[in-house]
Amino acid sequence: MLFHTWPFVASFLVFYVGYxxxxxxxxxxxxxxxxxxxxxxxxSPYFLLLILFTTTVDYLAVAxxxxxxxxxxxxxxxxxxxxxxxxxxxxxxxxxQNLNALGLAIPDPGVALPVGISFYTFRSLSYTIDCYRxxxxxxxSFIRYAIFVSFFPQLVAGPIERASHLLPQIRRAGxxxxxxxxxxxxxxxxVVGLFKKVALADALAEYVDKFYDAxxxxxxxxxxxxxxxxxxxxxxxxxxxxxxxxxxxxxMGFDLMLNxxxxxxxxxxxxxxxxxxxxxxxxFKDYVYxxxxxxxxxxxxxxxxMALTMVISGLWHGAAWTFVIWGAVHALGRFLTREMERTAFxxxxxxxxxxxxxxxxxxxxxxxxxxAASWADAMLILRKIGTDGLTDPRFPIFFLALVxxxxxxxxxxxxxxxxxxxxxAVNIALTFLMLLYLxxxxxxxxxxxxxxxx
Amino acid sequence: MSDASPVFSSNAVRLSxxxxxxxxxxxxxxxxxxxxxxxxxxxxEPPPSFRMPYGLMEDYWLxxxxxxxxxxxxxxxxxxxxxxxxxxADASDTLPQCLNRAVGKDCFTNLGLNGLHPAAxxxxxxxxxxxxxxxxxxxxxxxxxxxxxxxDRGGDADSEKFLLQHPRLIPQFSVRxxxxxxxxxxxxxIALSRELPFLGLRNHLQIAYFDKLSPxxxxxxxxYRNPFASRTALAPSIRKSARAHSEPQPxxxxxxxxxxxxxxxxxxxxxxxxxxREIEVLRSRKNTVFxxxxxxxxxxLTPASLGRYNALRAQMERALAAANVPFYLVPDLPxxxxxxxxxxxxxxxxxIARLVLQDESFRAWTSxxxxxx
Numbered sequence: 001m002l003f004h005t006w007p008f009v010a011s012f013l014v015f016y017v018g019y020x021x022x023x024x025x026x027x028x029x030x031x032x033x034x035x036x037x038x039x040x041x042x043x044s045p046y047f048l049l050l051i052l053f054t055t056t057v058d059y060l061a062v063a064x065x066x067x068x069x070x071x072x073x074x075x076x077x078x079x080x081x082x083x084x085x086x087x088x089x090x091x092x093x094x095x096x097q098n099l100n101a102l103g104l105a106i107p108d109p110g111v112a113l114p115v116g117i118s119f120y121t122f123r124s125l126s127y128t129i130d131c132y133r134x135x136x137x138x139x140x141s142f143i144r145y146a147i148f149v150s151f152f153p154q155l156v157a158g159p160i161e162r163a164s165h166l167l168p169q170i171r172r173a174g175x176x177x178x179x180x181x182x183x184x185x186x187x188x189x190x191v192v193g194l195f196k197k198v199a200l201a202d203a204l205a206e207y208v209d210k211f212y213d214a215x216x217x218x219x220x221x222x223x224x225x226x227x228x229x230x231x232x233x234x235x236x237x238x239x240x241x242x243x244x245x246x247x248x249x250x251x252m253g254f255d256l257m258l259n260x261x262x263x264x265x266x267x268x269x270x271x272x273x274x275x276x277x278x279x280x281x282x283x284f285k286d287y288v289y290x291x292x293x294x295x296x297x298x299x300x301x302x303x304x305x306m307a308l309t310m311v312i313s314g315l316w317h318g319a320a321w322t323f324v325i326w327g328a329v330h331a332l333g334r335f336l337t338r339e340m341e342r343t344a345f346x347x348x349x350x351x352x353x354x355x356x357x358x359x360x361x362x363x364x365x366x367x368x369x370x371x372a373a374s375w376a377d378a379m380l381i382l383r384k385i386g387t388d389g390l391t392d393p394r395f396p397i398f399f400l401a402l403v404x405x406x407x408x409x410x411x412x413x414x415x416x417x418x419x420x421x422x423x424x425a426v427n428i429a430l431t432f433l434m435l436l437y438l439x440x441x442x443x444x445x446x447x448x449x450x451x452x453x454x
Numbered sequence: 455m456s457d458a459s460p461v462f463s464s465n466a467v468r469l470s471x472x473x474x475x476x477x478x479x480x481x482x483x484x485x486x487x488x489x490x491x492x493x494x495x496x497x498x499e500p501p502p503s504f505r506m507p508y509g510l511m512e513d514y515w516l517x518x519x520x521x522x523x524x525x526x527x528x529x530x531x532x533x534x535x536x537x538x539x540x541x542x543a544d545a546s547d548t549l550p551q552c553l554n555r556a557v558g559k560d561c562f563t564n565l566g567l568n569g570l571h572p573a574a575x576x577x578x579x580x581x582x583x584x585x586x587x588x589x590x591x592x593x594x595x596x597x598x599x600x601x602x603x604x605x606d607r608g609g610d611a612d613s614e615k616f617l618l619q620h621p622r623l624i625p626q627f628s629v630r631x632x633x634x635x636x637x638x639x640x641x642x643x644i645a646l647s648r649e650l651p652f653l654g655l656r657n658h659l660q661i662a663y664f665d666k667l668s669p670x671x672x673x674x675x676x677x678y679r680n681p682f683a684s685r686t687a688l689a690p691s692i693r694k695s696a697r698a699h700s701e702p703q704p705x706x707x708x709x710x711x712x713x714x715x716x717x718x719x720x721x722x723x724x725x726x727x728x729x730x731r732e733i734e735v736l737r738s739r740k741n742t743v744f745x746x747x748x749x750x751x752x753x754x755l756t757p758a759s760l761g762r763y764n765a766l767r768a769q770m771e772r773a774l775a776a777a778n779v780p781f782y783l784v785p786d787l788p789x790x791x792x793x794x795x796x797x798x799x800x801x802x803x804x805x806i807a808r809l810v811l812q813d814e815s816f817r818a819w820t821s822x823x824x825x826x827x
Contacts, residue, residue, distance in 0.1 A: 006642075007637075184474050202670070204670070243463075260464055394677045431469060440655075
């Protein structure tokens with residue numbers, strides 16, 4: 001069930017009325033859990049068992065930690081179970097493919113990928129690790145812990161909320177402010193997300209798919225524009241999902257973390273990852289990069305740790321070598337911008353806009369590996385972009401103007417014109433135009449969100 | 455709002471409850487004013503022998519505009535499927551035009567739509583034909599729709615797809631054909647679009663300006679064009695539809711083998727019941743109704759099927775007479791005039807016009823409706 005479909009809107013309204021009725025009673029927790037499991041059951045009812053397994057293992061692991069002086073074995077059990085489940089369901093095909101490339105002949109079992117497995121596994125894992133580190137108190141209620149793992153707005157595509165942020169809200173769900181301002185805020189965020197997904201991401205997907213699905217038949221200019229379009233498609237798609245998730249939560253009184261903060265205005269790659277999929281990059285920072293040593297042991301080990309973190313992050317996105325390369329390219333971008341930032345010339349003389357454009361172009365280069373169907377396709381696309389002469393890419397001018405206007409809006413928002421953009425008249429006008437556009441021109445294609453696949 | 459922070463959102467859009475009320479008020483104003491503004495802005499200037507353009511058959515917004523225009527200019531509207539629309543004839547040679555030529559003045563106008571089975575026709579007159587109230591209505595019934603249970607119901611009980619056209623016109627909640635299985639949200643959307651002109655306008659824009667594509671699909675084909683640059687976007691479709699849509703070749707030259715249609719009994723027919731409801735709707739709006747039954751090509755039926763058809767035809771006559779609806783049963787025409795089971799071409803229309811004008815009840819009805827102010 002997708003956020004931008006009528007079945008979700010209708011189901012949510014029913015759920016919301018019930019939530020308002022029971023939220024100050026003992027039934028609230030059960031209602032939230034039933035709603036979340038019901039939401040997931042619409043995607044794949046059988047895989048609910050997997051969520052239940054992950055939830056139970058981690059809940060028991062932390063309970064065992066609390067009772068025992070030897071915490072490490074409990075943590076290891078949790079990590080092995082979570083990564084084992086993730087590895088089996090997400091990476092079995094990839095592993096078999098690579099083993100077969102070495103000469104074996106293992107048949108592919110064709111295991112289906114459970115929706116949102118990468119998200120809820122990481123969410124649950126963060127809880128056991130934080131408890132192991134003593135940074136978080138154990139949650140005594142299994143039901144509340146189960147809600148934390150499966151809370152429906154963020155269940156299938158994030159943000160990857162930390163227990164320290166979400167569990168306290170779940171504990172006092174009855175006292176959360178559910179009022180007109182919360183509903184207004186939630187609606188505001190939701191409508192922006194809906195516009196990003198339906199009016200922009202799904203529209204740009206038409207152009208991207210046409211050329212990326214058959215790169216051999218496309219010319220370099222079209223592939224260049226398709227790469228530019230994909231950069232915005234994935235941003236609108238994923239941040240649109242997050243906005244809708246945050247909007248729905250806000251209406252219920254919950255506050256989910258900001259997951260995207262105008263990433264294409266980043267001035268270096270560190271900055272980019274503080275703006276793009278913030279919940280994932282902070283997860284990797286806290287649970288991979290810092291445990292590896294972070295930047296504490298000299299430049300060489302810092303870069304090694306960065307590279308490892310980025311490559312693992314790439315693999316988290318998808319079970320294919322192209323995702324690994326994508327992570328490696330980002331690691332390269334981090335090294336480059338980090339070293340350049342160390343020079344006074346780059347830091348002081350190079351205009352911010354030039355840095356932003358450089359990072360954007362580099363990010364687009366990396367997206368080629370992310371979107372291409374294979375390594376060969378990615379190389380073909382890059383070769384064509386580099387060597388084909390300029391031709392008419394036939395990119396729809398209206399959508400190009402719309403994307404550039406949104407980019408300009410983001411510049412202005414982070415620059416000196418924020419007060420104008422925050423004015424009531426501008427906000428009402430923008431919301432009105434978004435709603436009108438959606439009502440007049442949006443089509444019910446029900447394109448799934450890109451990140452739901454991860 | 456001054457307290458908007460990056461933690462709240464990565465943009466400044468944050469409306470208070472009061473702002474939302476203003477915004478939703480503006481949306482309501484837009485929904486109410488855009489349809490009439492669009493009617494003023496968009497030029498719809500139908501030529502004398504106008505019929506709905508073939509590519510815009512599902513543009514019911516345009517249909518209601520055309521019906522309004524027709525009701526102002528002509529005393530009699532002719533409603534029916536592709537037989538009335540004129541699949542095998544130029545716009546100037548369809549039955550309404552042949553009748554006009556035969557009576558010597560412009561009385562009849564073509565409000566036919568391709569694929570308009572009676573269940574769809576009922577929806578069409580109920581929801582999009584309000585402007586033709588009080589007019590004379592010549593309503594055609596094509597027996598083809600009751601030749602088999604599959605056609606009558608749009609498919610079998612286990613059909614994956616609804617086989618009939620115009621699903622947006624059929625009843626969505628009450629007496630649906632068994633093969634129609636749209637999702638609840640889709641049916642709700644269709645029901646709403648009949649009552650809200652804004653949604654009809656949306657459908658019209660998509661069909662007439664975006665060639666039934668999403669804006670991006672359309673823009674991909676026309677990357678540098680403004681879809682609204684021309685206020686007469688309908689003109690090319692109208693010009694194209696002046697010509698016959700299919701080659702007017704006699705059925706005997708198409709190699710159609712004898713057909714053993716089972717034919718339904720009227721009491722079992724969903725389409726016939728819909729046809730009766732269509733007449734009720736028209737009569738409730740003070741339309742003076744006359745029914746044209748047929749023609750149907752008897753030459754392509756097997757003897758057994760022809761026998762069943764003749765029995766059904768008699769049953770139809772009895773049903774209409776019992777309901778006190780004036781009608782004319784088109785007699786069997788020479789084989790050469792048929793282009794398939796239920797269509798004729800230019801000569802066939804001229805012959806039917808001649809025959810029907812010989813009918814006393816039709817002449818009386820025509821003179822009554824054309825003499826009305």
